[in-house]
Amino acid sequence: QVQLVESGGGLVQAGGSLRLSCAASGRTFSTYTMGWFRQAPGKEREFVGAINWRGASTRYADSVKGRFTISRDNAKNTVYLQMNMLKPEDTAVYYCAGNHLSPLTTVVGGYDYWGQGTQVTVSS
Secondary structure, eight states: OOOEEEEOOEEEETTOOEEEEEEEOSTTGGGEEEEEEEEOTTSOOEEEEEEOTTSOOEEEOTTTTTTEEEEEEGGGTEEEEEEOSOOGGGOEEEEEEEEETOOOOOSGGGOSEEOOOEEEEEEO
């Protein structure tokens, strides 16, 4: 089992950058596929990006390709989401999620473990 805690959210102007972090407990983090999702008010939770357990493969939603980068440091039990060229429509609560030794997946149901979320607000 793994526990996930996100940090790094905040208020930023359009065009700015933020880096979210997700710290995981447990010794088996390096065997977890990790994903980032977001949920805006009144909308369903949506996929943002994912990285496999080795960090060798990534996948992104079309809406963030070229602007967001996901990475991980298994020695620090942490996964990151670097967000550049932020837009007002990126405003949401961002969640990290994990699943043990699973293939990359874009669906909410593909992850067993979730953090509590961190708010990102992009002003125009």
